[in-house]
Amino acid sequence: MCTVPIYIHILNVGYPFLLQDVTATKGNEFEDYFLKRELLMGIYEKGFERPSPIQEESIPIALTGSDILARAKNGTGKTAAFCIPALEKIDQDNNAIQAVILVPTRELALQTSQVCKELGKHLEIQVMVTTGGTSLKDDIMRLYQPVHLLVGTPGRILDLAKRGICILRDCSILVMDEADKLLSPEFQPSIEQLIRFLPTNRQILMFSATFPVTVKDFKDRYLRKPYIINLMDELTLKGITQYYAFVEERQKVHCLNTLFSKLQINQSIIFCNSVNRVELLAKKITELGYSCFYIHAKMLQDHRNRVFHDFRNGACRNLVCTDLFTRGIDIQAVNVVINFDFPKNSETYLHRVS
Structure with a gap:
């Protein structure tokens, strides 16, 4: 019988990276960037006290107009590292x-647009998703x-631009969040077409946790003397305790049941590699007596939106x-992530856990 691993990841409750990734700052304050008073009000009301390392590195450079x-x-x-300078x-x-x-998924678009609206609540800036x-x-x-400010997925924005409805001649800032995913074959042709609708003096900001070779190729073609920021010298996940269990495939659900009874779970996300596996596992978990969405x-998009909203x-x-x-989904109550199926590569592993 084939023995396969289940990976279990225990996150720091409330904020998964409450270590040097967010605390090893230079000691800057948001006031140091000479932001609009109304924007500073939104930043502080959202609960941000001072910039995190990625914000310290990104915000002042983005404000100069550099890629x-x-x-x-x-x-x-x-997210705030690019939303703040854009606003x-x-x-x-x-x-x-x-x-x-630009973001790769509808859920991330909704989340990002909400952050923009909250940060810009005292500005008379209209945000659309x-x-x-x-x-x-x-x-x-x-x-x-x-x-x-327009937040969305590449295909829909390109469609609107081609129809002459979405006018981008005044769009001076293009942000690509989860840039590695956006430069996959699924999205890259749309993005390259979309760039043609932008003015020549546009600014491009690219953010991601992983940068495969496609990102370098795109950077060389479209970015002008970009400022490089790398706060991930190695593929590690500080702030996360990682465990794995080797079990036979037919014992996986039993193992999961044991984990549910032993772990103190606020909320958990459980990953499978296919749609069928997701639905079957959710049914099994419900039959075991645990509350479970999938x-x-x-x-359907309305159903997805409702599940995302209710789980959040x-x-x-x-x-x-x-x-x-x-991709980039930030639900702070989640303190356990389980890879019920083995991830296909290290990048997928990283994005699932973080």
Whole structure:
């Protein structure tokens, strides 16, 4: 009988990287960057006291207009590292799209747009989110109203740009979050077409935890003398205790049941490698008497949104998912991540756990 591993990862409760990744700062303050008073109000009301290392490195460089290629772990303040300079540089009196943030998934688009809205709550900046799988007509109608910052997935934004509805001639900032995923064959052609709609003096900010060779090729072609930030000298996950158990495939559910009874779980995310495995495992967990949701790419978008929202708000303790849910999703109550199926490569492993 084949024996395979289950990996279990115990995260620091409340914030997975509450170690040197977020505390080893230079001692800067947000006031040091001469940000708008209204933006500073949003930053402090969101609970940010002082910049994390990735924010210290990124914000002042982004404010100069330089291109950036930044590598940092998820959970270290990466989203604010590009949202803050984007919001600062937007002229709220110019009713045009001035910044675009590209992300690979709808869930991450919703999360990122929410961060932008919270940080910019005292600015008169209109933030819009647009992704595939939602009403194109609604997006078209929304774009007839002022939009300053657009967050979305590449295919939908390109579609709107080709239709002449999404006007990007004033868009001076393009952010690519989870850049390695955005430069996969699924997205890269759309992104390269989208860049043609931007002005020649645009600024590109690229952020991710892993940078395969595709990122270097893209950087060499599209970024101009980029500032390189690397806060990941090695592929490690400080702040996470990692365990694995070797069990026969038919014993995996029993092993999972044992873990549920032994671990103190606030919320857990459990990864499988296929849609069928996700649904079957979620059914088994429910039959064992534990609250469980599941999410994958073949679900209707409204259903996905509802599951994501409810899990984030604590309506359920366990979530079974595919790698759809690995990219930048920040749910601070999650303190256990379980790889029920073995990840396909080290990058997938890193993104699942972080």
